[in-house]
Amino acid sequence: MAEKPVPAFRRAVVALSGGPSDERILRLVLELARPTHAEIVAAHVVEIDWTQPLDANVAEMNEEAQSVLDRAEARAEHAGVKIESVLVQARDVGAAIVDEAVERAADLLVLGLPYRTRFGGDFAIGRTVPYVLKNAPCAVWVAREPMPEEQRP
Amino acid sequence: MIGGRRPLSGRKVGDRRVRIERPHSAYFRYTGPGQLTAKRAASAPKTAFGRAWARVKALAIGRPLASEEEIGERLSKTKALAIFSSDAISSSTYASEEILRILALAGGTALAFGPGIAIAIALLLLIVAISYRQVCMAYPSGGGAYAVARANLGQRIALVAASALLYDYVMTVGVSVAAGIAAITSVAPDLLPWRAELGMAAIALLALANLRGLRESGNIFAVPTYAYVVGALAIIGLGIARIASGDPAASFPTPRVEAPPDGFEVLTIFLVLRAFAFGSVALTGTEAISNGVPAFKPPEARNAATTMLAMALLLGIIFIGLSFLAAAFGLAPDPAERETLISQVTRTVIGDGAPYVGFQAITTLILLLAANTGFNGAPRLAQILAADGFAPRQLALLGDRLAFSWGIVILAAAAAGLVFVFDGSVADLIPLYSIGIFLSFSISQSGMVVHWARERARGWTWRAALNLGGALVTGVVWVIITVAKVPHGAWIALVVIPGLVALMEWVRRQYRGQEAELQVAADAAIPRPHRTQRIVVPVNGINRAVVRAVNVGRTVGPDIRAVYVTDDPDAGEALRERWTRQLPDVPFVVVESPYRSLIGPFVAYLDVLDRAWPPEQEAPTTVVVLPEYVGRHWWDRVLYNQVARRLRSTLVGRERTVILDVPYRRTGSGHEPPASGGQPLPRGVGGQPAPGDDRPTEPGDAAS
Numbered sequence: 001m002a003e004k005p006v007p008a009f010r011r012a013v014v015a016l017s018g019g020p021s022d023e024r025i026l027r028l029v030l031e032l033a034r035p036t037h038a039e040i041v042a043a044h045v046v047e048i049d050w051t052q053p054l055d056a057n058v059a060e061m062n063e064e065a066q067s068v069l070d071r072a073e074a075r076a077e078h079a080g081v082k083i084e085s086v087l088v089q090a091r092d093v094g095a096a097i098v099d100e101a102v103e104r105a106a107d108l109l110v111l112g113l114p115y116r117t118r119f120g121g122d123f124a125i126g127r128t129v130p131y132v133l134k135n136a137p138c139a140v141w142v143a144r145e146p147m148p149e150e151q152r153p
Numbered sequence: 154m155i156g157g158r159r160p161l162s163g164r165k166v167g168d169r170r171v172r173i174e175r176p177h178s179a180y181f182r183y184t185g186p187g188q189l190t191a192k193r194a195a196s197a198p199k200t201a202f203g204r205a206w207a208r209v210k211a212l213a214i215g216r217p218l219a220s221e222e223e224i225g226e227r228l229s230k231t232k233a234l235a236i237f238s239s240d241a242i243s244s245s246t247y248a249s250e251e252i253l254r255i256l257a258l259a260g261g262t263a264l265a266f267g268p269g270i271a272i273a274i275a276l277l278l279l280i281v282a283i284s285y286r287q288v289c290m291a292y293p294s295g296g297g298a299y300a301v302a303r304a305n306l307g308q309r310i311a312l313v314a315a316s317a318l319l320y321d322y323v324m325t326v327g328v329s330v331a332a333g334i335a336a337i338t339s340v341a342p343d344l345l346p347w348r349a350e351l352g353m354a355a356i357a358l359l360a361l362a363n364l365r366g367l368r369e370s371g372n373i374f375a376v377p378t379y380a381y382v383v384g385a386l387a388i389i390g391l392g393i394a395r396i397a398s399g400d401p402a403a404s405f406p407t408p409r410v411e412a413p414p415d416g417f418e419v420l421t422i423f424l425v426l427r428a429f430a431f432g433s434v435a436l437t438g439t440e441a442i443s444n445g446v447p448a449f450k451p452p453e454a455r456n457a458a459t460t461m462l463a464m465a466l467l468l469g470i471i472f473i474g475l476s477f478l479a480a481a482f483g484l485a486p487d488p489a490e491r492e493t494l495i496s497q498v499t500r501t502v503i504g505d506g507a508p509y510v511g512f513q514a515i516t517t518l519i520l521l522l523a524a525n526t527g528f529n530g531a532p533r534l535a536q537i538l539a540a541d542g543f544a545p546r547q548l549a550l551l552g553d554r555l556a557f558s559w560g561i562v563i564l565a566a567a568a569a570g571l572v573f574v575f576d577g578s579v580a581d582l583i584p585l586y587s588i589g590i591f592l593s594f595s596i597s598q599s600g601m602v603v604h605w606a607r608e609r610a611r612g613w614t615w616r617a618a619l620n621l622g623g624a625l626v627t628g629v630v631w632v633i634i635t636v637a638k639v640p641h642g643a644w645i646a647l648v649v650i651p652g653l654v655a656l657m658e659w660v661r662r663q664y665r666g667q668e669a670e671l672q673v674a675a676d677a678a679i680p681r682p683h684r685t686q687r688i689v690v691p692v693n694g695i696n697r698a699v700v701r702a703v704n705v706g707r708t709v710g711p712d713i714r715a716v717y718v719t720d721d722p723d724a725g726e727a728l729r730e731r732w733t734r735q736l737p738d739v740p741f742v743v744v745e746s747p748y749r750s751l752i753g754p755f756v757a758y759l760d761v762l763d764r765a766w767p768p769e770q771e772a773p774t775t776v777v778v779l780p781e782y783v784g785r786h787w788w789d790r791v792l793y794n795q796v797a798r799r800l801r802s803t804l805v806g807r808e809r810t811v812i813l814d815v816p817y818r819r820t821g822s823g824h825e826p827p828a829s830g831g832q833p834l835p836r837g838v839g840g841q842p843a844p845g846d847d848r849p850t851e852p853g854d855a856a857s
Contacts, residue, residue: 045170055158059173066175067183074182085178089158090170099163099170 021112
């Protein structure tokens with residue numbers, strides 16, 4: 001009898017930023033989810049600064065924000081994987097992602113990380129990834145983009 | 154959830170977030186700025202009846218496919234030979250029989266000419282195949298006769314080619330299916346009385362399969378063609394072996410032929426030419442490869458040309474072989490069509506055991522496959538014609554399963570009608586066949602001559618000569634076929650083909666006229682409307698539907714009036730009294746109609762308004778606001794709006810008239826919000842406004 005594949009996760013929250021790393025992490029998660037019928041929640045957080053109320057009409061009419069999730073849905077549909085998409089407005093992206101993962105009892109949180117450098121050339125990890133690594137109760141995978149050719153040693 | 158936004162608290166104090174509802178995501182997907190792509194749910198039916206119909210359709214033809222699910226497969230030569238040649242090769246199952254059927258009119262001895270005529274037709278096939286190889290080379294994007302003629306001979310001749318092809322596609326389906334059923338009835342003669350019904354059922358099944366989006370690229374489609382080729386070659390081989398071994402049964406005896414009702418004819422050159430004309434049906438389907446060049450693996454043109462020659466050789470060998478065996482064993486066609494000639498040959502050579510039944514089954518399959526080429530070709534040609542504006546646009550629309558549904562349905566209906574009218578008789582259908590195909594052969598070869606003369610590429614002279622030869626030969630054969638077959642029913646082709654050309658040109662003129670009428674200069678800034686608008690609301694009383702329509706009319710423009718057409722002057726006066734009280738700012742006109750007609754007087758009133766308009770001013774646009782009451786279900790909707798529907802269809806063609814439907818949808822609660830003001834309107838009794846009755850009528854009477 002063929003062995004059943006051991007699921008790497010049962011429910012994963014995939015944080016999508018709208019950048020090129022989305023494609024990479026989606027491909028990875030969809031490939032892993034398909035054989036085990038794992039669930040995927042695609043989350044996109046629109047950060048609202050303090051000049052506006054948190055429930056301001058920002059993401060609702062924002063085609064760009066909606067299309068980040070629509071692209072993920074289309075990819076999942078094509079791959080035959082069940083996906084739920086969630087669009088969130090928050091003051092802090094990291095906190096919102098962790099809270100979504102907790103509320104949905106996800107056992108994996110996946111983030112993409114662009115390779116960016118600060119002034120002076122040091123790698124900049126940003127605020128979100130360290131927050132998620134520190135606070136998420138579930139497993140966290142961070143997929144960093146490859147270093148651009150011109151910055152390679 | 155407030156306005157699609159749901160505030161949520163986080164794990165830590167202050168980590169609040171708002172989840173945003175995505176109402177579009179069930180139906181659409183954003184695919185670019187300002188661009189949405191509909192999902193399947195957006196096209197899903199909303200009513201119970203619509204859903205039930207969609208389920209029935211899905212059961213019959215499968216779930217709808219998205220455009221991106223279209224598969225484009227490239228075919229190898231071996232697979233393409235099987236797929237594109239089924240039509241041509243399958244014609245060997247009836248072509249020999251039709252030659253002998255004509256020769257038999259002059260008695261048994263005349264049948265000896267059969268193999269000779271078969272050889273002459275095979276030579277003609279070779280000429281056509283060599284000419285068509287050139288089409289494959291010159292038109293790698295698929296050079297049907299229509300495309301070649303359109304490029305080189307002009308639109309009208311291209312339309313003749315297209316009409317001829319469409320005609321013969323219908324004939325291909327009809328004849329192939331009838332011959333396929335004849336292969337079955339040869340084994341099971343008890344089914345002979347139902348051959349027309351069986352044929353129509355087979356056409357319906359083929360249509361259904363094609364509506365499901367059947368593609369001929371599957372390996373399964375290669376099986377019948379190769380099985381038939383192997384089987385026929387084996388039978389021919391065995392038969393020749395028996396002749397060579399000196400079998401007394403294969404000593405070329407003179408067959409016994411029943412005398413026709415009018416007695417035997419004299420064997421003349423005309424009878425031989427007639428036999429040749431009837432046998433030329435063997436060439437039908439030869440053009441299929443040149444139409445399908447893009448489906449070949451690269452190098453497409455060379456592979457298609459090689460396949461064309463292989464097909465011609467196989468068809469020639471089988472056709473001559475079967476004619477030769479029929480002569481060797483002294484077999485003649487059955488005038489009552491109880492058994493086909495190929496069945497007789499097979500039975501004589503290999504006996505009537507299982508291999509015979511198996512070969513008959515394969516013969517039926519290849520013939521059904523041949524009929525299917527009609528289902529592939531005709532809707533595709535119709536789509537090209539529709540795209541060029543020569544056929545109704547519906548024919549260019551892909552159905553739920555990416556098939557040209559309208560073309561398939563029309564072809565199936567025409568072919569089934571043909572089988573029904575001719576009672577599924579192959580012998581009766583053959584005289585109508587092959588006239589169109591030879592006409593299109595001749596046109597496409599002539600087009601090729603012009604093509605080479607224009608291009609003047611290397612070796613153009615011998616290429617042009619080759620096609621000129623093809624054009625002349627097929628042209629002469631077309632004349633022979635037409636002269637020979639016209640008295641036997643081919644006049645139908647001579648009526649249908651020019652009729653189709655005229656029809657297509659008429660359709661083109663209509664679309665051209667529409668285009669010219671609707672054209673907007675691409676560089677002109679479009680100004681705001683300047684024509685005055687006059688709003689007219691036909692009313693039947695005062696009710697919620699009428700009030701809603703009047704309110705919509707008020708938003709369109711200030712020149713508004715209500716018109717009440719009635720045969721009862723008292724009712725008119727009563728309504729006027731109430732109207733001026735309740736809707737004083739909207740002029741009310743009563744049109745008395747002693748002849749009880751409602752539509753005519755209303756339209757005449759609009760005409761009078763137009764005539765009364767000052768001639769020095771630009772005529773106004775008349776906006777007719779129709780109050781409509783919409784029932785809850787499709788079955789109760791028949792009770793309402795019959796007058797509104799008639800009025801709409803009358804006004805559709807009226808100049809400078811806009812029809813504005815204002816539906817009042819029945820909710821079923823019985824507690825509608827008040828139509829005006831804060832207090833609900835009192836309910837009327839009996840539904841009709843009685844004289845002096847100031848209560849509103851039921852909305853169900855709106856415009857009915």
